[in-house]
Amino acid sequence: MNKNALYLGIFGVLCALAGVLVGININKPPRGYFNRPYFRQRQEFMPSRFQARKDGRFLEMLSAKLELSPEQKTKVKEILENTRKKMEDLGKNLRQQIAEVKDSADKEIWEILNPQQQEKFKALKDEFKKRATSFRQEKLY
Numbered sequence: 001m002n003k004n005a006l007y008l009g010i011f012g013v014l015c016a017l018a019g020v021l022v023g024i025n026i027n028k029p030p031r032g033y034f035n036r037p038y039f040r041q042r043q044e045f046m047p048s049r050f051q052a053r054k055d056g057r058f059l060e061m062l063s064a065k066l067e068l069s070p071e072q073k074t075k076v077k078e079i080l081e082n083t084r085k086k087m088e089d090l091g092k093n094l095r096q097q098i099a100e101v102k103d104s105a106d107k108e109i110w111e112i113l114n115p116q117q118q119e120k121f122k123a124l125k126d127e128f129k130k131r132a133t134s135f136r137q138e139k140l141y
Contacts, residue, residue, distance in 0.1 A: 059080060063073050106125070113121055 056077075059073070059077055062068065062076060066072075068076060110118060110121065
């Protein structure tokens with residue numbers, strides 16, 4: 001068999017394999033796809049149910065589907081606004097309670113560690129805090 005034909009065959013197989021690999025990678029969304037600006041812009045056109053409730057579209061939908069009278073619509077609007085405020089307050093309180101539980105656990109862990117371990121634990125907490133703040137900043141763009 002001719003050496004050139006063998007090399008040409010191997011080269012053809014490698015080219016086909018490279019094409020398949022490139023094709024697979026083209027179809028994958030890049031890392032961080034959901035944090036990209038164009039994705040966030042699309043979200044404005046696809047608002048969440050919470051946004052729909054906040055800007056009144058939910059009330060309009062309820063009014064149309066349930067055939068509410070103007071008086072009923074006013075009362076439902078007040079109920080929805082009060083519920084939204086209560087949910088926001090609940091969320092704030094929940095975050096505070098979670099922070100308190102985490103602080104309590106950290107204190108309990110701190111008490112059982114020796115001084116060297118306490119230094120390492122403090123460094124780990126600082127590192128986690130840096131990661132969390134950098135992650136939040138990345139999401140904000």
